[in-house]
Amino acid sequence: MNITIVAGARPNFMKIAPIIEAIQNKKKEGFNINYRLVHTGQHYDKNLSGTFFEELNIPLPDSNLEVKSGTQAEQTAAIMIGFENELMVNKCDLVMVVGDVTSTMACTIVAKKAGIKVAHVEAGIRSGDMDMPEEINRIVTDSLTDYFFTTSTYANKNLSALGVPESKVFFVGNVMIDTLLKNKSRLAKPSLWDDLNLSEKKYMVMTLHRPSNVDEEQQLKKLITQIVTLGKDYPIIFPVHPRTKKLLSNLNLNFDNLYYVNPLGYLEFNYLVKNALAVITDSGGITEETTVMNVPCITLRDSTERPETCDIGTNILVGSDPEKIKNAFNILLSGTWKQGVTPQLWDGNTAKRIVHHLVSI
Known part of the structure; x- marks a missing residue:
């Protein structure tokens, strides 16, 4: 064959x-x-x-x-x-x-x-x-x-x-979890860890790339501003997708706790995810990885093709609704985030x- x-x-x-x-x-x-x-x-x-x-x-x-x-x-x-x-x-x-x-x-x-x-x-x-x-x-x-x-x-x-x-x-x-589990011991601390003086569960990771979140400047500005304000006591690491970088250059969004970084390799990015207090994302795949690593995940989408990450995993859908985002942060910062279970197989x-x-x- x-x-x-x-x-x-x-x-x-x-x-x-x-x-x-x-x-x-x-x-x-x-x-x-x-x-x-x-x-x-x-x-x-x-x-x-x-x-x-x-x-x-x-x-x-x-x-x-x-x-x-x-x-x-x-x-x-x-x-x-x-x-x-x-x-x-x-x-x-x-x-x-x-x-x-x-x-x-x-x-x-x-x-x-x-x-x-x-x-x-x-x-x-x-x-x-x-x-x-x-x-x-x-x-x-x-x-x-x-x-x-x-x-x-x-x-x-x-x-x-x-x-x-x-x-x-x-x-x-889930074949992507094969890769995650195989490489879990190889996850590599990125240089930014020491540069930004990060420590375990004392920072958050954010990724954005969906057109509904990043293609309209004012929507992107509003979203980032709320997230950074709610997470003001924590560094927020934002690996910037090329399509998002173009928009951000026009917005002049500068916050003391928001750090723009270049896209990271697989081993370095998942090292950040594994040790983060939480991940804020609009990616589907990351919700699977956070579920397996038992990391709280706030997903900036109204729907998901991976409902198991919400039903039994660590993921919560908030869309771009300011109240849902605020409520998710309240749960996270109160230490009462749900415990996830790894899906079958x-x-x-x-x-x-x-x-x-x-x-x-």
Whole structure:
């Protein structure tokens, strides 16, 4: 079996690392399974993609489509053209896509039109928010997928409601947690730790990148001002996404406890998360990591495709509602944040289960 694995953006790399390792181990056992890694280049900043290959011991990609940035349509089209050429030259039996980024959807469409079966890792998750490009990517991808690898029973139910046969759905757990658990002992203290005189549970981490939060200047200013004011007794570390950096340069938001830093590598960022009092974010993946690390997480979104992080994890949704944000900070600073539980099968063995099913298929 020859598998083409697609990665395009930062979250993808965390997910493919353990899958590649599991494939390599299966091959050593004598199974006829090979992979080819295609990097679409959707994330092209070194801190957003390149360092992940080094940190997570991922082999360099066999092909890099180097699509870089553009509008949704431009980026999708560039990925599709590049990936079509890739598949014409390098035949495979299966295309594996992960997550819900533009590359996930675009490469799924190309593969299916080329008559190649598709396996989707993280299939079936839904936020219900059609204003999110990721939700559209999920819906399109799952409408074409042949084999669905799911992270939760919520995802299984979503697929069942769509009429997906149970025989095509494999509840395997969360592959991103495989990477987290494997690297937990390797998490690295960033230089800013000593530079800012940080100490365990005495600071917060904030990440923002969703268009609904960062694309309108006054909304972004209002959001950051409230968060920094509520957390005034704590340093707030803000690794700034490239798209957010452009907006911030016009806002002149300077607070004594707010520290803008460049995007961090996987090991350094998760060291900060693990030791933080709390994380304020609009990312879906970070809510999974904070749940496993039992770190309070305040999510600046009205919906989530990962409801397990709220129902049994450490995550609370507040959207951009000032009262909900204030209430979440009150709970946090009073020391009464809920205790989380790790969801089923988030145990570090997801990739092994995926590859076991692949060779069975």
